[in-house]
Amino acid sequence: MNIHEYQAKELLRKEGVPIPPGEVASTPEEVEKLAAQYGGTVVVKAQVHAGGRGKAGGVKLAKNPGEAKELGQKIIGMTIKDLPVQKVLVTPAADIASEAYVGIILDRVSKKPVFMVSPAGGIDIEEVAAKTPEKILKLPVDTRYGLQPYQANRLGYFLFDDPKKVKQAAKIMTQLYAAFMKNGCSLAEINPLVVTPAGDVVALDAKMVIDDNELDRHPEIAALRDESAEAPSEVDARNANLTFIKLDGDVGCVVNGAGLAMATMDLVKYYGGDPANFLDIGGSSNPEKVVNALRIITADPNVKAILFNIFGGITRTDDVANGIVTATKQNPLKVPIVIRLTGTNEEIAMKILQENGFSASSDMDEAVKKAVELAKGGQAA
């Protein structure tokens, strides 16, 4: 789960990371008021879950409250990478002597959180990694021991020579690591970490991504979710415990298992169609999940045919069959449905479907081809 910059900064402040003041506003008037309150030049920053906000015109300086209000009018309501900006962060502009990058990612290869720090901050770290890898220090942390003081020092010395700055930086490393662990992050980033002309090391921007699997034990973090930043159908699906991603095609897909769901989408494309979505009803499915899945998919006006592809393992295919029957009794379908199911309790499932007037196949390619044809308005073979 992504959280906004202002939320990430709040979590970092709790650990003691020095961050200049800032408040969030959702109307131009609020922006103006905050600018007046801070006095001097302020930065108005779009709060959206997208990188490259600056390049997209979502981060601007205002010299006075009047300018700030104008910027508020421009930025609030703009879209950055298809995402609507509904809030901006207003913060006093900082004087910058130098910029560094500090981040922690959960690394798949070392199977540890890995610090990445670079004195070349403020820019895209992937670009630095590709062009000048020697400017990046990578340091894995064994979470059983946590970040050790010597490691924090080493990271600090990679960024600075002046012992005073190293000391401040090392403290920030420890605080960033604490925030990463405490909040169940898969990424935590300060970019840029700046040195002010007075020699203070402070965080000017922050980004955090939370591991979705952590949200159950961190309800206070789960509460930070900004549903207005997501497609309504995806919010609906998540509340129904389904993994759903909306796409632009016309074949609505209901599949169990992420790998098979992706392979099904790919096969729709292979046979000349376009998937309308990724939808994984998961394991241990109960009929209710299928009812919700059908409701969400049929709410998409682009969907011209529905394709079920269920291979029962932990999912019992009879649960799915019961779900299809219940859902279509509640809300009769307006588009054709193609059902493919096989695996655990297949005989029972087939019987349930037949008794209720559905036909089902056990062949994936056949079912996908048929769904693609039906979505195109053709007759199924």
Added chain:
Amino acid sequence: MSIFIDNDTTLIVQGITGRDGSFHTKQMMEYGTKVVGGVTPGKGGQKFEEKVPIFNTVADAVAATNANTSVIYVPPNYAADAILEAADAGVKFIVCITEGVPVLDMTRVYPFVKEKGARLLGPNCPGLITPGKSKVGIIPGRICTPGNVGVVSRSGTLTYEVVYQLTRAGIGQSTCVGIGGDPINGTNFIDCLAAFEKDPETKAVAMMGEIGGSDEQDAAEFVKNHMTKPVVGFIAGQTAPPGRRMGHAGAIISGHGATAADKIAAFEAAGMGVARRPIDFVELIQARLK
């Protein structure tokens, strides 16, 4: 022969009395797996299906049964503890089916398991099956048939799909392994490829990867440099949009080399066969078994 499990596998089930645990324990017993014990704290002394003794702890279960393998069906927030408990009790092969385990938990678990000299498969995986001998996990036994193709995959149901197609075409399997869809897992593609290379019964390998990470590229490199047996690969997620987590925690296009096209190119560069559809495995494998 086979990899990781065979007739000598003696299994305990952690979470044997839960909905999924009990359902799949029955299926494993029906398949012929030697289920020698179960663990559910508070139910020690009882019996599962009037046959399998239940213990309060894994240590008790191992002491009484000498089990060498454990399978875990406990809720996500308890999975890390269950894996640590199994490794600490001396279990050498631990299979964690549980989906949704916090990834940071795995950063503590993985090094501990390694230090104990145990192998972990999963989490968030369907387990594995050596057709006709033993199954540990949730792969439906009826779709498999004994033979000499090794199958390894990051996905559960996609594994079933391919195995089912192979079986329908009369191509049997030596062992089918689901390594799981999480970013940090206990066993990766290379571990399985190396085991298949050593296994005299395996003549060819079918491998199903997906978007995210670079495990497939590492595997392709391994195939090129260390394998004499033919490997056919497939990548799921060619139509996946970048930056979105496609169900599996690890299936997200971000960073270098994470796209389906990158991985397919690595397979081709390693001289592997590339299946464009799951059904293509049948022909590609058949051609390589001749």
